[in-house]
Amino acid sequence: MQTFAFWAAATCYAVATILYFAEAAFDRRKAGTWGRIVAALGLLPHFAALALRWAEVGHGPFSSRYEVLSANAFLLVLVYFVSTLFAPGLRPLGAGVLPAAFLLMGWAVDTMGVKNEVPIIFKSYWLWLHIGFAKLYGAATVIAAVCAVVYLVKARRPGRLARFPIPEKLDLYAHQFLLVSFLFLGVMIVAGSLWAHQSWGRYWAWDPIETTALANWVALGVILHFRILHGWSRSRMAWLTLVALGWMVVTIYVVVLVTPTIHNFYMVGEAG
Amino acid sequence: MSRLWRLLRSPRLALTALGAVALYCGLAAWYPWLQTGAQTAPRWAAALHLDRPFSSPLFLLLIAVLFLSTAACTWDRTLRVAALASGRVHLGGIQLASRPGADLRSFLRSQGFGSPNASGVCFRSRLALWGGWVLHIGLLCLMAGVFVQQGFHDGGAFELAEGEALRLDAPRAVFDRERGALAATLPPSLEVGLLAFDPFLHQRGYAPDRASRLRITRAGAPSVEASIDRAAGAEVGGVTLFQAIPAGLALVVELPGGEIRALHVHETTHTRSVGSFDSPVGRAVIFAIDSERPVDDPAGTGVLAVSSESAVARAVLTPGAMFDFGGTPARLVAITRWGGFTYSIDPGMSAVFSGFALVLLGATLLTFPAGVAQVSGAGAGSAATVFLTRGREALAAEWQRTSGQVSESEAKESS
Numbered sequence: 001m002q003t004f005a006f007w008a009a010a011t012c013y014a015v016a017t018i019l020y021f022a023e024a025a026f027d028r029r030k031a032g033t034w035g036r037i038v039a040a041l042g043l044l045p046h047f048a049a050l051a052l053r054w055a056e057v058g059h060g061p062f063s064s065r066y067e068v069l070s071a072n073a074f075l076l077v078l079v080y081f082v083s084t085l086f087a088p089g090l091r092p093l094g095a096g097v098l099p100a101a102f103l104l105m106g107w108a109v110d111t112m113g114v115k116n117e118v119p120i121i122f123k124s125y126w127l128w129l130h131i132g133f134a135k136l137y138g139a140a141t142v143i144a145a146v147c148a149v150v151y152l153v154k155a156r157r158p159g160r161l162a163r164f165p166i167p168e169k170l171d172l173y174a175h176q177f178l179l180v181s182f183l184f185l186g187v188m189i190v191a192g193s194l195w196a197h198q199s200w201g202r203y204w205a206w207d208p209i210e211t212t213a214l215a216n217w218v219a220l221g222v223i224l225h226f227r228i229l230h231g232w233s234r235s236r237m238a239w240l241t242l243v244a245l246g247w248m249v250v251t252i253y254v255v256v257l258v259t260p261t262i263h264n265f266y267m268v269g270e271a272g
Numbered sequence: 273m274s275r276l277w278r279l280l281r282s283p284r285l286a287l288t289a290l291g292a293v294a295l296y297c298g299l300a301a302w303y304p305w306l307q308t309g310a311q312t313a314p315r316w317a318a319a320l321h322l323d324r325p326f327s328s329p330l331f332l333l334l335i336a337v338l339f340l341s342t343a344a345c346t347w348d349r350t351l352r353v354a355a356l357a358s359g360r361v362h363l364g365g366i367q368l369a370s371r372p373g374a375d376l377r378s379f380l381r382s383q384g385f386g387s388p389n390a391s392g393v394c395f396r397s398r399l400a401l402w403g404g405w406v407l408h409i410g411l412l413c414l415m416a417g418v419f420v421q422q423g424f425h426d427g428g429a430f431e432l433a434e435g436e437a438l439r440l441d442a443p444r445a446v447f448d449r450e451r452g453a454l455a456a457t458l459p460p461s462l463e464v465g466l467l468a469f470d471p472f473l474h475q476r477g478y479a480p481d482r483a484s485r486l487r488i489t490r491a492g493a494p495s496v497e498a499s500i501d502r503a504a505g506a507e508v509g510g511v512t513l514f515q516a517i518p519a520g521l522a523l524v525v526e527l528p529g530g531e532i533r534a535l536h537v538h539e540t541t542h543t544r545s546v547g548s549f550d551s552p553v554g555r556a557v558i559f560a561i562d563s564e565r566p567v568d569d570p571a572g573t574g575v576l577a578v579s580s581e582s583a584v585a586r587a588v589l590t591p592g593a594m595f596d597f598g599g600t601p602a603r604l605v606a607i608t609r610w611g612g613f614t615y616s617i618d619p620g621m622s623a624v625f626s627g628f629a630l631v632l633l634g635a636t637l638l639t640f641p642a643g644v645a646q647v648s649g650a651g652a653g654s655a656a657t658v659f660l661t662r663g664r665e666a667l668a669a670e671w672q673r674t675s676g677q678v679s680e681s682e683a684k685e686s687s
């Protein structure tokens with residue numbers, strides 16, 4: 001049942017991706033509407049797959065690559081939909097969000113069979129803030145980057161992608177999502193350090209991933225300052241937003257895979 | 273003085289300091305010798321103080337420059353934000369020109385602005401104008417708080433066997449101590465006793481892990497008992513005690529006069545634990561325990577074989593039997609386990625927490641796009657000067673789309 005629900009969700013995201021692309025490439029409004037319907041429908045089996053796994057292993061989606069990536073994909077699509085409630089202009093950006101969610105599902109699937117008990121330090125409310133905001137940070141950064149990419153395309157070929165917001169709006173959305181990323185990453189770091197103190201009696205240990213997250217937060221500060229203090233906007237800012245995306249990928253996905261850190265458990269691909 | 277002030281509040285210095293801190297931290301995260309279970313740092317790194325990069329003079333200098341630059345910018349910003357929040361829009365606003373047929377007031381309302389007051393000023397998320405300012409005040413508190421916290425921080429590790437009690441301020445009771453320059457010279461005067469220790473307690477839903485029951489006694493206060501595990505410690509009189517991962521086997525020996533000593537042996541291989549101890553007359557004796565299965569096997573160690581070795585004799589020990597402990601007759605009473613613990617004192621944390629809270633509050637406010645508009649004229653003849661924290665180009669483009677005509681001109685920054 002869990003496997004079926006997961007594949008149903010992945011299929012919906014794949015179909016939605018095609019529909020969103022059709023909307024973008026051929027200026028088909030209807031395709032976009034159907035894309036949104038199919039993507040929203042995909043959230044239901046996706047939620048079911050996550051809930052069934054939760055019930056089976058007795059903990060939230062934090063302790064294997066499958067659980068973590070699947071939950072990240074779910075939150076990415078959910079954050080996208082919630083954002084479109086506030087800014088309907090964001091709707092066509094599903095053309096960037098849904099493929100990203102589908103890719104995460106694809107990466108998750110080969111570790112579907114991995115099931116672990118979580119360590120006792122997970123008995124903490126800080127965990128929810130720390131991990132929850134890490135996922136939200138990832139989602140906000142991906143959406144900022146999608147805005148930036150569309151901005152760059154539209155800036156080069158103004159006639160293209162007519163169903164997307166005007167470049168000025170895309171620039172604003174990217175800025176807005178980057179600020180949200182800055183906030184979410186900040187909450188993640190703070191909650192993580194309070195959690196570390198609750199369990200280990202130290203707030204900060206300069207663990208590689210802690211340090212990378214801090215450097216990432218400061219780097220986001222630098223990027224935002226380029227706009228505020230030097231008036232950078234448009235294409236230059238769009239490229240810097242893609243740098244922010246790179247930092248996010250390194251912080252959340254790369255460091256844990258290439259260096260030994262206290263966070264290795266969350267991307268493990270084998271039963272521990 | 274004014275040159276220094278100008279330098280401190282310059283955006284270039286701010287960006288350079290921020291960029292340097294980000295780069296330094298980013299690189300240091302990858303120093304191989306900082307990673308779990310790593311070797312010591314190479315000599316060249318130690319010479320540059322990079323073996324402890326986050327207390328190196330270079331890092332502290334970068335943080336000091338960042339602190340001063342942030343303080344100068346925030347100071348500089350205070351009056352400007354206060355002026356904007358009281359409706360003075362001339363500071364870097366855009367002009368939206370009037371256009372027959374287009375109602376600027378309802379356009380501004382559609383963009384989230386409230387209705388103009390008697391002087392024609394209206395706001396969008398007025399409080400959020402303070403977001404950046406609050407964020408930077410928070411950053412200053414945070415940096416100062418961490419500085420104070422580091423100054424007063426006191427922490428260290430200790431071991432206890434089941435049934436053993438220890439005064440933390442006794443000589444050699446605490447090891448791996450880390451103490452700030454302003455912390456007390458001695459560890460806290462607490463006596464901690466280990467009433468029970470389970471290295472593999474299986475709590476529902478979690479992998480087996482250590483858990484302990486402690487009796488903690490502070491001078492002049494009644495003892496308290498507390499259960500701790502690696503999820504949470506226990507606080508007594510400003511000192512928090514935590515369960516640590518290390519654990520091992522201990523020999524409980526009885527000395528003449530009924531004195532009991534716990535000898536903690538440490539693993540040298542998965543099935544052999546060894547320790548060297550001075551006897552009451554000062555002779556070194558090595559004790560070893562060989563186990564059938566690994567010491568950290570949750571199923572148990574299996575059969576244990578205990579032996580001792582000194583300069584003059586080797587012996588196999590059995591529980592309950594007498595043996596020669598380096599010239600003193602002793603009796604092996606029991607074989608038990610010891611657990612590792614740490615303590616921590618952090619009096620500066622309230623400053624750090626207030627810093628954190630302000631940073632997060634400021635960052636939250638920043639996510640609301642704030643604005644101030646000064647509307648002049650009435651009806652179709654209305655024009656406005658609008659200041660926005662972000663999205664000026666989008667607003668101008670939107671007005672252009674709505675009204676078909678905009679004269680956008682950046683007002684000169686007055687300060």
Ligand code: HEM
Nearest residue numbers: 182221224228281282283286338341342345404405411638
């Ligand atoms: C300590 C590290 C710092 C961090 C993490 C940081 C972070 C931020 C962030 C996230 C913003 C919001 C940007 C936006 O609205 O897009 C901001 C705004 C700003 N920052 Fe910083 N900043 C730091 C230090 C500084 C320094 C040293 C200066 C001195 C030039 C400075 C000057 C400003 C100014 C003038 C603003 C605009 C504030 C406003 O809108 O009221 N910041 N900063």
